[in-house]
Amino acid sequence: MGLLSKKDSKLILDPLADNNPITIQVLGICSALAITAQLKPSIVMAISVVFVLSVGNVVISLMRNIIPSKIRIIVQLIVVATLVIIVDQVLKAFAYSLSKELSVFIGLIITNCIIMGRFEAFALGNGPWKSFLDGIGNAAGYGLILIIVGFFRELLGSGTLFGFKVLGDSVEKTGLYAIGYENNGFMVLPPMALIVVGLIIWVQRSRNKELIED
Amino acid sequence: MAIDTEKNSYTVIFAIVMVLVVGSILAGLASGLKPLVDANKRFEKQQNILYAMGINANEGTSDVAFISTDKVEEEFKNAITKQYVIQGADVTEYPEAYLIDIKKEEAKAKDPDYTRKLPLFEGEKDGETIYVIPIRGKGLWDAIWGFVAVDKSMTIEGVFFDHAGETPGLGAEIKQRYFMDDFEGEHLLNGAGVFKGINVAKGNADPKNERKNDNAVDAIAGATITGDGVTAMIMKDLKMYVPYFKTLK
Numbered sequence: 001m002g003l004l005s006k007k008d009s010k011l012i013l014d015p016l017a018d019n020n021p022i023t024i025q026v027l028g029i030c031s032a033l034a035i036t037a038q039l040k041p042s043i044v045m046a047i048s049v050v051f052v053l054s055v056g057n058v059v060i061s062l063m064r065n066i067i068p069s070k071i072r073i074i075v076q077l078i079v080v081a082t083l084v085i086i087v088d089q090v091l092k093a094f095a096y097s098l099s100k101e102l103s104v105f106i107g108l109i110i111t112n113c114i115i116m117g118r119f120e121a122f123a124l125g126n127g128p129w130k131s132f133l134d135g136i137g138n139a140a141g142y143g144l145i146l147i148i149v150g151f152f153r154e155l156l157g158s159g160t161l162f163g164f165k166v167l168g169d170s171v172e173k174t175g176l177y178a179i180g181y182e183n184n185g186f187m188v189l190p191p192m193a194l195i196v197v198g199l200i201i202w203v204q205r206s207r208n209k210e211l212i213e214d
Numbered sequence: 215m216a217i218d219t220e221k222n223s224y225t226v227i228f229a230i231v232m233v234l235v236v237g238s239i240l241a242g243l244a245s246g247l248k249p250l251v252d253a254n255k256r257f258e259k260q261q262n263i264l265y266a267m268g269i270n271a272n273e274g275t276s277d278v279a280f281i282s283t284d285k286v287e288e289e290f291k292n293a294i295t296k297q298y299v300i301q302g303a304d305v306t307e308y309p310e311a312y313l314i315d316i317k318k319e320e321a322k323a324k325d326p327d328y329t330r331k332l333p334l335f336e337g338e339k340d341g342e343t344i345y346v347i348p349i350r351g352k353g354l355w356d357a358i359w360g361f362v363a364v365d366k367s368m369t370i371e372g373v374f375f376d377h378a379g380e381t382p383g384l385g386a387e388i389k390q391r392y393f394m395d396d397f398e399g400e401h402l403l404n405g406a407g408v409f410k411g412i413n414v415a416k417g418n419a420d421p422k423n424e425r426k427n428d429n430a431v432d433a434i435a436g437a438t439i440t441g442d443g444v445t446a447m448i449m450k451d452l453k454m455y456v457p458y459f460k461t462l463k
Contacts, residue, residue: 066219067219067228068219069220070220071228071229075228075232078233082236086240086243089251092250093250093254096255096283097283171274
């Protein structure tokens with residue numbers, strides 16, 4: 001393997017599947033439920049978390065030897081908060097309508113348990129490069145689930161993808177709607193995200209029996 | 215040299231340095247991006263005003279769709295012909311009246327010596343003169359605000375409402391089309407020309423909103439307080455413009 005050693009690539013690939021933060025560790029569920037009614041906010045949220053977690057992991061890792069252990073949680077919190085404010089400001093400047101749509105959820109990245117979890121569990125004990133990969137991997141694992149959930153919820157709930165009417169027009173009864181298909185309005189409500197995540201967990205565990213806990 | 219990271223003095227110094235560094239990074243970023251953020255806020259206001267006038271990108275029964283941000287400035291210049299500030303009996307033209315902060319004016323007006331500046335935007339649509347008035351009030355949790363477009367007899371041409379933090383699915387629905395569209399054609403004055411506002415309430419026996427001269431609009435079920443807030447802000451803010459509209463006749 002060229003670019004990454006086996007150990008390093010494991011850092012990225014593990015959280016995508018067998019150690020996924022959402023489906024295996026069941027962290028970061030709150031935002032996964034809230035913003036996945038459409039594909040676009042899911043992707044923006046995924047990108048934002050990739051940025052916050054990878055950069056944050058590197059910053060914490062660089063500072064790991066000088067952070068006083070008594071206030072390390074507060075220091076981690078400041079790092080996350082700073083990065084989140086940066087994301088929020090940049091979105092407000094360059095993607096205003098999107099930032100209105102995501103509103104409080106960008107701020108809520110701060111409370112995303114995956115981020116503090118990775119800082120505490122990984123970045124404090126590993127070098128910057130490893131921490132960076134770990135951040136990318138975990139955020140990507142989180143983002144992947146977000147995008148899968150967002151895809152199904154938007155497709156089945158609104159019949160659109162990125163706002164494009166891929167199944168035809170529900171009002172003018174074209175495409176699939178012409179033969180009596182109806183949007184499932186339940187899909188746009190938050191509880192359905194929980195059920196979709198549950199289905200993903202089910203599929204994943206039935207394919208890999210080692211993941212099943214007693 | 216190994217640093218003793220457990221010492222109290224080190225902890226305090228670390229915390230102070232950290233806060234200073236982070237503070238200056240964020241302050242620099244915020245002031246660097248401020249022009250862009252302000253421009254976005256300006257566009258949003260223009261979009262909202264145009265929306266109330268009925269200039270929007272709505273299709274059929276779709277969700278609220280504004281004029282896109284890259285076109286809004288030009289559209290706004292075309293549609294809004296004059297902007298005024300009404301202060302007591304004085305009506306003066308003021309080209310940037312839409313940037314007046316209603317919230318600040320409301321606070322200043324608590325001083326009895328201060329006459330409140332009331333912004334008013336005059337526009338044209340399909341050959342008819344339309345007046346757009348900004349309003350602001352309180353919902354259940356936080357501020358609600360909007361724009362009301364009326365003709366010179368104070369009949370509503372269109373409205374736009376927004377909110378800071380009403381309950382999703384209930385109060386937050388005031389910015390949905392099914393609620394806002396109901397206001398179209400409603401009269402703010404009663405038959406005798408007295409200002410009555412619009413009463414947002416249930417139980418007016420007109421849920422389909424077919425009667426346009428009853429000064430009432432059907433409320434959203436489960437959003438009583440937000441609806442009352444809409445009623446109150448229309449009453450309070452639009453009433454101040456009535457003397458001006460009387461002079462138009």
